[in-house]
Amino acid sequence: MSVDIGMKKDVVKDHKKIYQSVRKDVVNNGREVAVVAAGMTQFGKARTDSTQEELVMDATRMALFENDLNYDPYDIKKMIDGTVISYFSDHFEKQLLFGAIIRDYLGLNPLQSVRAEGGGATGGLGVKTGYEMVKSGDADFVLVAGFEKMSEVSTTKGNEFIALASDTDFDFQVGGFYTAYYAAMATRYIHEFGITEKQLAKVAVKNRNNAQYNYFAQTNSKNPYSTKSTSGFINIDDVYKSNMIATPLKRLDCCLMSDGAAVVLLAEKNLARKLTKDPVIISGIGGGTDTMRPGDRPTTKGGLIKENLLLPHEKPEWYENMSYPGLHSFRAGRAATKMAYRMAGIKNPLHDIDVVELHDAFTSSELQTYEDLGLAKYGDGGKFIDTAEFDEEKGVFKEINPKMGDHTYVNPSGGLIGCMHAVGATGIMQVGNIFWQLQKKMEKFNDNDKLQVKNAKKGLAHSHAGTGSDVTVIVMSKDGE
Amino acid sequence: MVVGEKYRSKNREQIIVEQPYHIQYRHSFGEVSKFFKGLHEKKLYGTICRGKEHHMSGEDNLFVPPRADCPECMVPLEEWIELQNEDIRVYTFTTMYFSGENFLDKLPLTLINVEFPRYNNNYSKLISILITNEKDEINIDKKDLKIGMKIKPKFKEMPLEKIDASALYFVPAGIL
Incomplete structure (x- = not known):
């Protein structure tokens, strides 16, 4: 049987023109x-002291009461x-429709919610x-809350639950393990580009040691919810010596599982300017997607240029001969980045x-993500x-939160390796950190200024799913920058 | 006081209980059921789409795991090809020393993505297991375990009503 596609080539060409003109009007x-x-x-690894809704209440109280807003928090x-x-x-x-419980607990019914x-x-x-x-x-002032409690099952069962977010017919059955x-x-x-074990390990050292200055971080040994075996400073030998999980990734190359x-x-800009003297504008935002199974990414020579992802x-000549996307490529990250940069007017x-919070699920994926973000x-x-x-x-960086390139700082919070990965909260934690960075409030919330990027004017938060199936990139700017 | 201290629970009393949760699913493999029937019959099948004028690569698309429809042409695929005797290579690999609950007793275990160099391999880097020592099914990091290594499929006896993708595994082409 054959199907007549019925789509003429000139229609396909017109489609792009129509899309661009319509999009301009909509945006x-x-x-x-x-x-x-x-x-x-x-x-923490296990926040058994609180339920999910109690954790969200803690985070919401902090948002309303501690961000120097111009009005009474109850009015806000x-x-x-x-x-x-x-x-x-x-x-x-083990709770469907959890949003209903959260909204009720926060006293935010009967507002629209998703x-x-x-x-x-x-x-x-x-x-x-x-x-x-x-x-x-549809709204002028929205509360975005995220949470996860991953500690109510064993770590191995947790690994299995995470792997249910891989193709359960083909991938889950033979590995069942995201790492x-x-x-x-x-x-x-590594085979394609000659990345070294040391370069991977450096990511772990940077992020874990940054986290020692992050009040909220799971690996910060001062955090009462930290566990002794997974907290405190590390050096590069600690990474090399940590248990092999799946070659080439060792225990300290991997992100955390967290509760929190x-x-x-988020407010419309004019309202935001009334609510706070220091709003941070979402100047660019983008989303991208890719195949669930990493082995299915349809690679072609020069694919990055063919798919208009420069x-x-x-320069086109950088990638004319590169096969893209490879099994190791995060095309979703690149698509989201391109969309967000176009909107924010990022040229380079x-x-x-100045400051990036990115999804370091593994040390390898932090390095890969530098490339998707064009760093x-x-x-x-x-x-x-x-x-x-x-x-x-x-075997450590000369400074905590070391500068990369001319003035780029990546994962001051410690990221998923040092701070947390309570999945539903992670992307929101990143946006919160960039927000406080641009407001110069890292000292206020951490009780030390080690992680504050001086004079940061623009930041970026990168949130990533699966083996790269879904990515969002959010560019944030100080008001007026 | 650090800002966050205000929001840390002072209530230390916690009751923690055990709550079991078991589910049995009745799952259909739908239009790619032939792939799983094939594993039962010791055959490795893929589907192929020959509508290459619509493919970004300009070549036929081989699908292993199989797809019942081509994502580029949107055409239902009814051509199945047998691949068990093809040139099959390791595209990438990892040896696992930790895993989800179901695989703990099988560690260490080598996971591979395979490629079929004779075909346009765009959608077909299937994940599977590489067994390097058939006798005791223990996987070890071997010097000859490398990208590009020639391998061949093997099939585990599994009743059809319980079949899953783990009925398929690979061994180095030099063994057996």
């Missing part, structure tokens, strides 16, 4: 969206006209959904962006971390 509706507050819990709460509740896994929570879910990118998609509610005019999927990607990434919650409040500062991220050429992710000053003798 320019005059509304902009700003972050006005953030809050989060301390993260009454202005909220929509909520987004994001959590990843019905299996971990659950955002997309694997590891659940938090980023939550913020993007909240952005869309405000941008569209292995990423490890196989890392093997190929995070909240941000960033403004990149190395010059334009390094494809294949040069390892060289980018080598631009940070490293003390070879001590």
